[in-house]
Structures are given as structure tokens and as C-alpha cells.
Amino acid sequence: MNASEFRRRGKEMVDYVANYLEGIEGRQVYPDVEPGYLRPLIPAAAPQEPDTFEDIINDIEKIIMPGVTHWHSPYFFAYFPTASSYPAMLADMLCGAIGCIGFSWAASPACTELETVMMDWLGQMLELPEAFLAGKAGEGGGVIQGSASEATLMALLAARTKVIHQLQAESPELTQAAIMEKLVAYSSDQVVATLGTTTCCSFDNLLEVGPICNKEDVWLHIDAAYAGSAFICPEFRHLLNGVEFADSFNFNPHKWLLVNFDCSAMWVKKRADLTGAFRLDPTYLKHSHQDSGFITDYRHWQIPLGRRFRSLKMWFVFRMYGVKGLQSYIRKHVQLSHEFESLVRQDPRFEICAEVTLGLVCFRLKGSNKVNEALLQRINSAKKIHLVPCHLRDKFVLRFAICSRTVESAHVQVAWEHIKEMAADVLQAEME
Amino acid sequence: MNASEFRRRGKEMVDYVANYLEGIEGRQVYPDVEPGYLRPLIPAAAPQEPDTFEDIINDIEKIIMPGVTHWHSPYFFAYFPTASSYPAMLADMLCGAIGCIGFSWAASPACTELETVMMDWLGQMLELPEAFLAGKAGEGGGVIQGSASEATLMALLAARTKVIHQLQAESPELTQAAIMEKLVAYSSDQVVATLGTTTCCSFDNLLEVGPICNKEDVWLHIDAAYAGSAFICPEFRHLLNGVEFADSFNFNPHKWLLVNFDCSAMWVKKRADLTGAFRLDPTYLKHSHQDSGFITDYRHWQIPLGRRFRSLKMWFVFRMYGVKGLQSYIRKHVQLSHEFESLVRQDPRFEICAEVTLGLVCFRLKGSNKVNEALLQRINSAKKIHLVPCHLRDKFVLRFAICSRTVESAHVQVAWEHIKEMAADVLQAEME
Numbered sequence: 001m002n003a004s005e006f007r008r009r010g011k012e013m014v015d016y017v018a019n020y021l022e023g024i025e026g027r028q029v030y031p032d033v034e035p036g037y038l039r040p041l042i043p044a045a046a047p048q049e050p051d052t053f054e055d056i057i058n059d060i061e062k063i064i065m066p067g068v069t070h071w072h073s074p075y076f077f078a079y080f081p082t083a084s085s086y087p088a089m090l091a092d093m094l095c096g097a098i099g100c101i102g103f104s105w106a107a108s109p110a111c112t113e114l115e116t117v118m119m120d121w122l123g124q125m126l127e128l129p130e131a132f133l134a135g136k137a138g139e140g141g142g143v144i145q146g147s148a149s150e151a152t153l154m155a156l157l158a159a160r161t162k163v164i165h166q167l168q169a170e171s172p173e174l175t176q177a178a179i180m181e182k183l184v185a186y187s188s189d190q191v192v193a194t195l196g197t198t199t200c201c202s203f204d205n206l207l208e209v210g211p212i213c214n215k216e217d218v219w220l221h222i223d224a225a226y227a228g229s230a231f232i233c234p235e236f237r238h239l240l241n242g243v244e245f246a247d248s249f250n251f252n253p254h255k256w257l258l259v260n261f262d263c264s265a266m267w268v269k270k271r272a273d274l275t276g277a278f279r280l281d282p283t284y285l286k287h288s289h290q291d292s293g294f295i296t297d298y299r300h301w302q303i304p305l306g307r308r309f310r311s312l313k314m315w316f317v318f319r320m321y322g323v324k325g326l327q328s329y330i331r332k333h334v335q336l337s338h339e340f341e342s343l344v345r346q347d348p349r350f351e352i353c354a355e356v357t358l359g360l361v362c363f364r365l366k367g368s369n370k371v372n373e374a375l376l377q378r379i380n381s382a383k384k385i386h387l388v389p390c391h392l393r394d395k396f397v398l399r400f401a402i403c404s405r406t407v408e409s410a411h412v413q414v415a416w417e418h419i420k421e422m423a424a425d426v427l428q429a430e431m432e
Numbered sequence: 433m434n435a436s437e438f439r440r441r442g443k444e445m446v447d448y449v450a451n452y453l454e455g456i457e458g459r460q461v462y463p464d465v466e467p468g469y470l471r472p473l474i475p476a477a478a479p480q481e482p483d484t485f486e487d488i489i490n491d492i493e494k495i496i497m498p499g500v501t502h503w504h505s506p507y508f509f510a511y512f513p514t515a516s517s518y519p520a521m522l523a524d525m526l527c528g529a530i531g532c533i534g535f536s537w538a539a540s541p542a543c544t545e546l547e548t549v550m551m552d553w554l555g556q557m558l559e560l561p562e563a564f565l566a567g568k569a570g571e572g573g574g575v576i577q578g579s580a581s582e583a584t585l586m587a588l589l590a591a592r593t594k595v596i597h598q599l600q601a602e603s604p605e606l607t608q609a610a611i612m613e614k615l616v617a618y619s620s621d622q623v624v625a626t627l628g629t630t631t632c633c634s635f636d637n638l639l640e641v642g643p644i645c646n647k648e649d650v651w652l653h654i655d656a657a658y659a660g661s662a663f664i665c666p667e668f669r670h671l672l673n674g675v676e677f678a679d680s681f682n683f684n685p686h687k688w689l690l691v692n693f694d695c696s697a698m699w700v701k702k703r704a705d706l707t708g709a710f711r712l713d714p715t716y717l718k719h720s721h722q723d724s725g726f727i728t729d730y731r732h733w734q735i736p737l738g739r740r741f742r743s744l745k746m747w748f749v750f751r752m753y754g755v756k757g758l759q760s761y762i763r764k765h766v767q768l769s770h771e772f773e774s775l776v777r778q779d780p781r782f783e784i785c786a787e788v789t790l791g792l793v794c795f796r797l798k799g800s801n802k803v804n805e806a807l808l809q810r811i812n813s814a815k816k817i818h819l820v821p822c823h824l825r826d827k828f829v830l831r832f833a834i835c836s837r838t839v840e841s842a843h844v845q846v847a848w849e850h851i852k853e854m855a856a857d858v859l860q861a862e863m864e
Contacts, residue, residue, distance in 0.1 A: 001517070001518040003450040003518075005518070006446070009518070009522055010443075010446030010450070010521070010522065010525070011446050013522050014439060015439060017442070018438050018439045021435060021529060031541055035545075037541065038541070039548075039549055039568070045553055046553045046755050050754040051754070053752065056748060056751055056752065063542075064542045065542075066542075067540070067541040067545060068530055068540055068541075069539055069540040070532075071530075071531055071533065071540070079533070082532075084529075084531040085433070086435075088528070089438070089442070090445050092525075092528050093442070093445045093449055093524075094449065097449040097516075099514055099515075099516040100503045101693060105467060108503070109467070109499040110470060110495075110497075110499030114496065117470060124478070136468075136471070146736055147735075149736045175613070180612070181607070181613075199715075260528055261531065261533060261740055262736075282630070282631070283631075283821055283823045283828075284511065284630060284820045286821075289467050295467040295468075303581055303582060303585065304581045304582055304694075305581055306578075306579050306686075308693055308694065319479060320482055320488065321482055322479050322480055322481045322482040323479070323480050324481060325482055377720075389715055390714070390715045390716045391715045396715075
């Protein structure tokens, strides 16, 4: 395929994408397929000679779409939101075309420098303490990781390396393994200090745990994967109070800030803590500026060597929405979750199981776990909406997460009417 | 931005991308900017109100492009190739639109199932032993990781977990830390068994190391990050002989197989070894099929929880090139590297420093490291082509890697003429 064919096919694909997203409400949110559905639909081996583009585009509707769970349907209320916006998609096209691998400053200076500045922009939007920002000469700074798991792993490894170095400096006879056997990582049942847990969006008390960590010289990592995006709104910023005690902090703009996956934003107060743990300097990656002290080689900040030009997505999204646009997006979701909450509260058969702070409502039928399991199963079998459950202590609970960029009050109302119908059926069946 | 504006802007972006790649040869391959160039060019904070798309697209040429190292220029001979093809870019657009997160089968069955089948297609193209394929009821199978580093880390962790479980089964009194202190990971100076090292594309002897690992029950992981793509050609397949002794194997289609970053292909013979080490089963990720034994939940195969629909890229590329198209692409690159090799060999001032097997030529001026460092510096300061060096034992060596999808004999000739000129200048300066 040459550039001129790409011009034609690329534009067809733009239309396909726009059609898909415009029409997504009309597709059944959860697919009908059974495990193993796909293999019989496609050849057992790659073709020797090229297929045509028409064949492929036809196969998307025939083979792929029947097996897709439509995460961006306004009837998708499962897990947590996953970001999807047109500006981010445009930026991703550009990212693919530039196709640089930004492991060092020299590998593509724009890739590294835009990332540092975008992480400062985002840090300011969150009113992060100055110590987390790179600025022109700060000791801290931000980096885009692929996921919150990677950010947490990096924080754990950096903390471990730091304490091993400290202890070995005091007692050089200690082996690394002997130290590691004694090391303890404290966590709650959701792991590390968390703002907005996945199960029910609860918040750890940073103002209690933070000073203790600082006093005992314990590395404090805070994960606000989902909730973090809300902190750009002044009325939710108080949930982040105590971040000043942390050594590292991360959240996922790829969840709720309209920056398509992957984009997990991580900040550290002392970038030397990260780069000290992961320095990698083979000759073929050295460049003339690297020892100047003024530049960033992001390969030292992460586990993989390679990295895409992901900050373009942030730049496009922040500029095309503006901070106010992003704030209203967050507020709309929070308002919709409260709307759903109040519908649930009006029905005496149901109960709300956790405080609704942001875009997640945990609810259930008053009664046994069994009846709630039956309700969920009935809902997800009907496939009109899609939910996932969680356990809160011993209770089986349904999670209703406001997810889609295009979800409106009308969809929430339809979803609630549907849930009530399913509940009536379940309760009826139970009586019989 | 709504769907109709996306239709317009998306098509403009398709044209921008096509123009960029068609005209890339006319851009200076390496940028002129100094560290810190970007920050003064953009505002200190995100805008409150939206910027226009015109502002952003204009800023790409004004702010981003001056700082880009053009990895897909035919004058880029640095590092190793990074895949870039139009079919992969089309697939990425679709992947962004579907925007599912494929951590479990239920999260989007098509995402999981296409990946399993594409990994089988690719495994067959490489003539991997049957044990590595998933097939309909195999114990092995493939997974897309983000990078070879992640694949290696997964292999190490899986190996470690496996041996800890084995030893604790034999001696339950042993603590994990006590075992870990005794564990040894053998590696060469390039880490793990490698086919096609980054420095000079050398090959470990699997037929020697493999049987020893099997006899001693040592996990053997093979990394062929760059070279692996070549094994789809029968004439290079012998380089993979011995893979039958391995427990896990990976290479990066995102390097040399036209599947844009990220796409690191990893296979294991026993998928239970991976999933045993990383099982993660909170309630909100459970689904009704998960214990059926017939399905794959890829979150157990990797460090991050989230994952994109990356197999679409493989599907588009394999189908639109066909196996034969991919083979000719590899062969063209190998032929160009031999062409460069023979140019170097014709000049008695130069020497070839490592056998040229695939697309990498390691060469230097006969003489001191200093003169070669001066040569490289002169080449990279002129910015007509871009190279990076390596050290082979004590020698400072220049690496000439065939990288771009569009590089032709003419570019190699121009590059060589330019290198000779720079060499003459350096040798002249040395005489003075």
C-alpha cells in the first residue's frame, strides 16, 4: 500500500470509525458469541498472496464486530470508563506516522520534551505540589506509563532499590537478599494507598497515613487510577489532600480524562530515585547531551525500553477541550451517577452500598447475595446494558459506573427502568 | 468535537500523514534543537477555553517537527528498524475506535480470540514447534507484550515462581526469600539467550545451550527481538534451530515486520507457567466462562491489567502484504545491508567488524577508537544520515542498520558516499 492508496483507505477508515461511534447505541452492548467463535471464521494460516482491503473491511463487520463488547456504548456501565475522544484519535494517527521510539532525548527530542511539559500542565491542573513538577530546574517530574500496574511496580522497585542502597551504605556486609527478606510493603486490601478503589471508589485517608510514612521514612505511593481525573475540578480537589506526603503519585488519564489508552500519568518528587533504580546505558543509546544534567532520558523511568509519542494525545485533548471542557465532562458524569443514585434510593427494594462520590454507584437488592447474583445474571444475559459486580465485605454488589463519553440522562433512565424490570422478574421467580 | 467534525479533521490528518511520509526524505533526518527547546514555545499551562484545530495542526510544523528525529526517513540507519506501514496505521485507527480493554475474554471476545489466532499464524510463519501454538486444545500459545523487556521480565518471573513452587513442594520449611537468595539467572553479556544482539546482531548457539538447560531443568527464554522477523524466510529459519529446547520465545514484529509499535510477540510452551505466576481474579473481572478451561484471559499473561486490541494490526499487515510480501520486504533489507557491506569492503581504509547476517553492518575505519569517534561525530553533526555506535570488545564501532520501509539502493549509495567524504575529512584532520 502506497501513500496514495492510504489517502483513499485512510479516509474510508475515518468514515468507518465515525459511523461506528455515531451508531454505537444501536449495537447490542455485549456480544452473543461463545468461546472459540472466531477461529472457524478465519483461515488456519496467513495468506501467501495479499488480500484486498475490501475483503478486510468486510470481515470487520462479519468477524470482529460480532465479538466486540462495545465499551463506548452509552449502555456500557461496567468496570470504569475508558477514555475515547476524537482529538485523542487524531493525535494517535500522528503518533503512528511519526513512529519514533522515545527512549532517550536524542531519539526524538520533541517526544521527550512535550511529555515533560504535558505532565507539568496536567500536574498544574491537579494542583499537585510544586515538588512533583519538572519546571525548568526541578528535581521532580512526570512520566507517562502504560498502566497503573506499571507505575505501582516502578514505585515499588524504586523504593526497594533506595532502601537497599541506604542499608548497604550503613552495613556493607548485608547482602541484597538478606535485606530483601526483611523488607515490608504495607498495603490495604486494595494495594498501596488508593484514591478511588476499583470495587467501590473509596478513599484512603492520606492525612493520617502520610505523616506516619514521612516520619518513618517509608516510601508512599498513591494510586488514583480512576478518581485522579476528577481532581481537576476544584470541588473534588480536597480528595487529593495529603498528596504532599507522597513520594510518587499516579492516575490514568486513559480512564476518565478523554486521552485514549494507554496513558497512565506518574509523578515523582525525586526523579533520581527512579533513574537510580533503572539506569541503562549501552553505547548505542548514549548521546552527546546525556550527561548535561538538563535532559531527560525516559528509558530510565520505566520497564520497557521503547515508548510511543503518547504526549501528543494529551496535547490534542487538553487544547481541544480546554480545562473548562474537561471539567464539565467530569461534572456531567458525576451528576449522572447521582441521578442514578437517587433513582435507586426512591425504590425501597434496593439499597446503596457505598457513598457515591464520583461516577460509580454500588447498589443491590435488599436481601441475599443469591438474589443479587440472579439479578446481575439476568441483566447481563439480556445484554441491553452491561454491568459487573463486586464484593463489599461479604455482600455481592452491582456496580453502575458512568462510562461512555456520550452517555446522557436518557440512557441512565432507560438503564434504571430495565434494571427494575429485571429485578421484578427475579423477585417474582423467587416468590414462586 | 463531534463525529462530523472528526470526519473532516480525520481526513485532513490522513492527508497530513500521507504528506509527511511521502515527503520525509526531504526533511533533515536529525533535528537541530538543543535540550529545552520546546518549553518556551508553548504556554506554561493548559488553556482554559478550547484552542482551534487549525492552531494545533499549525503547531505541529512549528513546534513538534523541528524536534523530531525522523525514524522513517530512508537516511535513518540508527538503532534497529521500527515498523511502520499503512495497513498497521489503518488497523490502529480501528483499534482506537473500538477502544476496548481486553483483560479478559468477556471484556471483548474478539480482542482475545483474534490475538490467539494471529499468534498461531505468526508462529506458523516462523515454523515454531507445535508445542508453542495454542491451536484448538494446545497447552502453549502466544501473547502480545508491549516490549521485549516485558516479555523477558515475564519469563524471568514465571521461571522464578515455578522453581520456588517446586522447591517449596520438596522442602516446605524453605522461605521464599531463602530460595530467592540461591536462585541464579544465567545470561550472556547481552542478557538471556539472544538471536540477533543489538550491538552486532550475533547469535547464541541454541543447539549447545538448549540441551543443557533441558537436562538441568533450567527455564530457557530466547529473545530474538530484531532478528525474529527474518525467520519467516526459509533461508534464515536455520538461525532459529534449537528453539525446540526453549520454554519461552519472543521477538518484536514492531521492529522488522511492519506492525507498528507496540507489538512484541511472545510464546510459551506451557501457558499454565505464566498464568500460575500472575493470576488475578477480583470479582469485577470474573465472568461466566472463565473456569471452562477453553478460554484465555490475557491479564494473567502480562504485568499490566489493560491491553489494546493490538492483534488487528497483525491481521491487517499479514493480509495486506501476504507472507510473500513480508518475505520480500525482509529480503530487500538483507540485500541492502550486503550491498553496503560490499561497498565498505571495497575501501581499504575500512573494516567490517562482525559477520553480516541480516540487516545490520558493523564497520569502522582501521585505526584508533578516537578516529572512529570523530567520524561518527562528524556524520551525526552533518545530519544528512543518522547512525549510532556500539562497542565490540574494546573497539568503538559504527552500526549501519537498514531501517526504513522505503530505503532503496540509491539511499545506501548516497549514505556511503557521504560516509567516505566524512572519513576523508577526519583522516585529513588527523594528518594535520
